[in-house]
Amino acid sequence: xxxxxxxxxxxxxxxxxxxxxxxxxxxxxxxxxxxxxxxxxxxxxxxxxxxxxxxxxxxxxxxxxxxxxxxxxxxxxxxxxxxxxxxxxxxxxxxxxxxxxxxxxxxxxxxxxxxxxxxxxxxxxxxxxxxxxxxxxxxxxxxxxxxxxxxxxxxxxxxxxxxxxxxxxxxxxxxxxxxxxxxxxxxxxxxxxxxxxxxxxxxxxxxxxxxxxxxxxxxxxxxxxxxxxxxxxxxxxxxxxxxxxxxxxxxxxxxxxxxxxxxxxxxxxxxxxxxxxxxxxxxxxxxxxxxxxxxxxxxxxxxxxxxxxxxxxxxxxxxxxxxxxxxxxxxxxxxxxxxxxxxxxxxxxxxx
Ligand SMILES: [Zn+2]
Ligand SMILES: [Zn+2]
Numbered sequence: 001x002x003x004x005x006x007x008x009x010x011x012x013x014x015x016x017x018x019x020x021x022x023x024x025x026x027x028x029x030x031x032x033x034x035x036x037x038x039x040x041x042x043x044x045x046x047x048x049x050x051x052x053x054x055x056x057x058x059x060x061x062x063x064x065x066x067x068x069x070x071x072x073x074x075x076x077x078x079x080x081x082x083x084x085x086x087x088x089x090x091x092x093x094x095x096x097x098x099x100x101x102x103x104x105x106x107x108x109x110x111x112x113x114x115x116x117x118x119x120x121x122x123x124x125x126x127x128x129x130x131x132x133x134x135x136x137x138x139x140x141x142x143x144x145x146x147x148x149x150x151x152x153x154x155x156x157x158x159x160x161x162x163x164x165x166x167x168x169x170x171x172x173x174x175x176x177x178x179x180x181x182x183x184x185x186x187x188x189x190x191x192x193x194x195x196x197x198x199x200x201x202x203x204x205x206x207x208x209x210x211x212x213x214x215x216x217x218x219x220x221x222x223x224x225x226x227x228x229x230x231x232x233x234x235x236x237x238x239x240x241x242x243x244x245x246x247x248x249x250x251x252x253x254x255x256x257x258x259x260x261x262x263x264x265x266x267x268x269x270x271x272x273x274x275x276x277x278x279x280x281x282x283x284x285x286x287x288x289x290x291x292x293x294x295x296x297x298x299x300x301x302x303x304x305x306x307x308x309x310x311x312x313x314x315x316x317x318x319x320x321x322x323x324x325x326x327x328x329x330x331x332x333x334x335x336x337x338x339x340x341x342x343x344x345x346x347x348x349x350x351x352x
Contacts, residue, residue, distance in 0.1 A: 062351055064167060065095035065113045073098040073107035075172065081270055081279055081313040084192045085112055088240065091130075092117040094194035099169060109169035109348055110277065114194030116164035116228055120236035122216045124161045124228065135217045139257040142250040144212045156214040162226025166196060167351035174277025176319065180304075180342035181276075187229065187350055188343070189274035193237050195220060196229040197272060197280065200340065217259065233283055233323045234271065235260040243269045243282060267322060270313050274321065276345030278306065279313070283323040304344040319344060 069086050071079055074096065085094045094114045098107035121133035137153035168190050189197035211231070214221050218236035222228045230237075239245045244263035249256060266282030267289035273279050288296035292310035299307040306321040314320075321344070 062167060063113060063165065064099050064111045064169075064351075065097035067093065067095060068097065069095050070097040073100075073172075074110055077314060077316065077318070078110060078277075081273070082110065082112070084270060084313075085190075085194070089117075089119040089193040091119055092194060094190070094192075098172065107172050110172055112168045112170070112190050112194075112273070114164070114166045114168075114190055116166050116194055116196055117161060118195050118218065118220065118228060118236070119193050120218050120240055122161060122218055122220065122228070124156070124159065124216050124220075124222050126160055133217065136255075136257065137213065138255070139217070139259050140213045140215060142252070142257050143248070143259045143261070153213045156221045156223075159222040159224055160226060161222050161228045164196075164225075164227055165352050166190065166194075166227075168273075168275055169348040169351065170273060170275060170277035171346055171348050174319075174345045176344060177276070177346040180344070181347050182342055183347075187227070187275075188347075189272055189280060191230060191234055191237055191272035191280075192241065192270065195234070195237070196227055197274065198229040198231050200231060233262050235262055237271065238262060238266055238269060238282060241269060241271070268312060270311070271323065274343060274345075275347040275350060276343040277348065278345050279311070279318065279320045281311065281320050281322050289322075302344075303340060304342060305340050306344055 071082070074082055082096045085096050088094075092115045094112065097111050097113075099109040099111050100106060101108045118131070121131050123133060123135035125132040137155055140153045166187055168187070183199040185198070187196040188199055191197060211221070215232070219232050219234060220228055220230045235245055239260060243266040245260045246263050247258060248261050249258050251257070262283055262285075264283070264285030265287070267284045269282040271280045271282055284301070288298075291297050292312055292315045297307075297309050299309055301307050301322060304321065305324060306319055308317060308319045310317040311320065
């Protein structure tokens with residue numbers, strides 16, 4: 001018994017360490033945000049607020065988009081991809097706009113703002129919430145059996161999904177960085193539903209292979225400030241985007257478990273963007289990835305989990321990441337990390 005309690009104690013400490021950054025300071029209402037949220041409304045994608053009176057928008061005083069979408073200065077090549085942010089999560093709006101941070105009349109950043117609350121079910125929404133759904137954490141023993149077989153399933157303690165005000169600024173002209181920047185243990189990108197992407201690392205002293213067993217039914221979990229995030233293939237988002245998922249089941253000790261897995265055919269499915277402005281697509285499967293022209297892609301995946309070719313959203317070609325899977329992750333990287341240790345491009349900034 002003592003051994004078990006000690007284990008739980010250590011676990012609690014590790015969860016606190018998970019994402020251990022200090023709370024954001026008070027909002028700064030004077031800085032850096034007001035130069036580009038006005039004027040050209042003709043190119044706007046319609047704001048969904050009117051169609052969804054209950055919709056919740058980013059409320060941070062530092063908000064750049066101010067609850068609206070403004071594509072007037074989004075580079076043409078990015079319009080199709082970034083528009084996807086504005087169409088999926090109708091309950092919690094995700095907004096896209098630009099920022100002219102130095103006031104020269106030209107946008108410097110593509111901005112995506114989100115409250116970081118998924119459109120899908122989670123046990124980490126408070127009970128009574130429209131998206132709250134129970135989940136048996138023991139399911140993860142079977143769901144992640146290929147990765148780790150001697151682990152105890154458990155919840156992420158008292159952590160719950162809480163409304164955030166994430167402001168992701170991506171360079172207006174994403175390009176490969178000559179000196180690569182390490183990804184941090186924080187939001188490194190945003191999925192198309194506005195949920196934060198985290199990297200493959202856990203907080204100091206923690207192991208991501210242990211964190212796996214705190215994931216909810218959609219393979220995400222909140223850290224202690226309530227920031228919900230994906231480290232791995234976001235199966236429910238893939239389902240909600242119209243991608244291919246499979247339902248798996250297992251019965252053990254008379255209990256049946258059911259979970260979603262990636263069908264392995266979602267390599268062409270856009271899932272979101274990292275802070276360097278490069279898109280994230282679904283994992284490569286057993287069959288060849290097809291490019292925008294339907295041709296098999298042979299360009300290998302590099303050390304940053306990505307490569308370059310044309311896609312449906314970027315018909316002239318773009319560097320992009322692919323989520324790794326248990327089948328395509330490599331011997332020392334057996335799960336589905338969104339990215340490796342470094343950004344391929346120069347990352348923009350993260351505001352709140
Ligand atoms: Zn985590
Ligand atoms: Zn690809």
